[in-house]
Amino acid sequence: MTDSVYPKRTPELSRRRRELVPETAAAFEAFSAQVFKAGELDEKTKQLIAVAVAHVTQCPYCIDGHTKLASRKGASDEEIMEAIWVAAEMRAGGAFAHSVVALNALDSIHSHTHA
Template sequence: MSAEIYPKSTRELADLRRSLAPETEAAFQAFSKAVFSEGALSAKTKQLIAVAVAHVTQCPYCITGHTKAAQRAGASAQELMEAVWVAAEMRAGGAFAHSTLMLNTLDDRKS
């Protein structure tokens, strides 16, 4: 058994995934290309957002891939770390904000 938690993403696995649903794969690749192209947001900014979101969704493949893409787009290590801190704050902020549900439930139990 491998010591890896997640299997390595290999060309063979990518080819298999593509062969099992080629039209969907092509549509996803076109969508991804459109999303990450220059627009109102720079490609670098989009990749920094992707790195932050990848940390919230906890996708190791996305973290690795989008970190490399962000670096290719010109992002520095400091910018990447700030993006991760923004993600961490937003994740914590979501838990804090949702405490309203718990507090309202406590109030409901009193009545």
């Protein structure tokens, strides 16, 4: 990530973040380790989910980190790209699905102006 508005992740920034609120940082790290540990879903699948979610939340740090982790856990480039396409569809699908709110608002306006 060069020429970005986002600061580069550095060991110093990571250390400072942990030092400012160490108990919370430790709890988050433990939570993260638990979440990504193999369970009913294997680690590769969990990382592919994380890649998709990272694209929906649009976190460049998560996209970078979880894409690398997914690859290290055995995900192919094709699997990673498919996960990204799933994220794209879900994000677009959310906008499409919420169109019923707009249509309902229009119906309410039209029903009041025609009554």
